Amino acid sequence: MAEHTPDNPYLAARQEWTERYGSYVRAASAWRLVGIVSLSLATLSTGYALYQSTEVKLVPYIVEVDKLGSAVNAGFPAQIEYADPRVVRASLAAFVTNFRSVTPDAVVQKQYIDRTYALLRTSDPATEKVNNWFRSSSPFDKAKTATVAIEVNNVVPLSGQSFQIDWTEYERDRKGKEVATRRFRGIANVVLIPPQDESVIRLNPIGLYLKDFDWTAQI
Numbered sequence: 140m141a142e143h144t145p146d147n148p149y150l151a152a153r154q155e156w157t158e159r160y161g162s163y164v165r166a167a168s169a170w171r172l173v174g175i176v177s178l179s180l181a182t183l184s185t186g187y188a189l190y191q192s193t194e195v196k197l198v199p200y201i202v203e204v205d206k207l208g209s210a211v212n213a214g215f216p217a218q219i220e221y222a223d224p225r226v227v228r229a230s231l232a233a234f235v236t237n238f239r240s241v242t243p244d245a246v247v248q249k250q251y252i253d254r255t256y257a258l259l260r261t262s263d264p265a266t267e268k269v270n271n272w273f274r275s276s277s278p279f280d281k282a283k284t285a286t287v288a289i290e291v292n293n294v295v296p297l298s299g300q301s302f303q304i305d306w307t308e309y310e311r312d313r314k315g316k317e318v319a320t321r322r323f324r325g326i327a328n329v330v331l332i333p334p335q336d337e338s339v340i341r342l343n344p345i346g347l348y349l350k351d352f353d354w355t356a357q358i
Contacts, residue, residue, distance in 0.1 A: 257342035
């Protein structure tokens with residue numbers, strides 16, 4: 140059934156306008172509403188972000204003192220409390236194993252070196268000492284004639300941030316015959332920095348870094 144067209148030309152024109160453009164007007168109104176809602180949400184988000192940025196966040200710094208009042212340990216709570224001491228000792232044992240092991244498998248040797256440097260920071264004395272060791276005693280060169288296996292005997296805390304590490308090195312020729320056994324003692328000064336980057340977490344999940352590291356052969 141055909142729609143009736145009003146006899147009045149003004150009504151007829153209005154009906155034609157509504158039929159042709161009414162849907163566009165309704166759509167525009169809907170989009171206007173969406174725009175208003177989006178703008179309101181953006182304003183609320185910005186306001187909340189500004190509020191968060193102006194909040195003062197206090198982070199306590201803890202200083203441990205001895206009976207005479209001298210500071211013996213200090214740091215933020217996250218540095219002192221969040222890591223299990225057993226995990227710290229295990230991480231130091233792994234560091235020594237990675238640092239001192241020698242294998243003819245170049246891929247595995249590179250993994251050892253990568254894991255060693257994962258616990259070192261560029262500006263710390265320990266890093267320079269490890270660099271000097273690798274320059275003078277390249278494990279890749281030594282692996283041409285020998286291998287070195289590591290046995291960590293113990294890791295003993297000397298203070299909150301200092302540890303003694305004792306280990307034994309078993310050197311064998313490429314045929315597997317043991318040619319030397321050496322014992323070493325190292326002193327490591329460490330710091331704990333909770334990691335944020337995933338690439339760091341993979342190799343250093345607790346954020347343990349050696350600030351300084353010295354080692355000597357034991358008779």
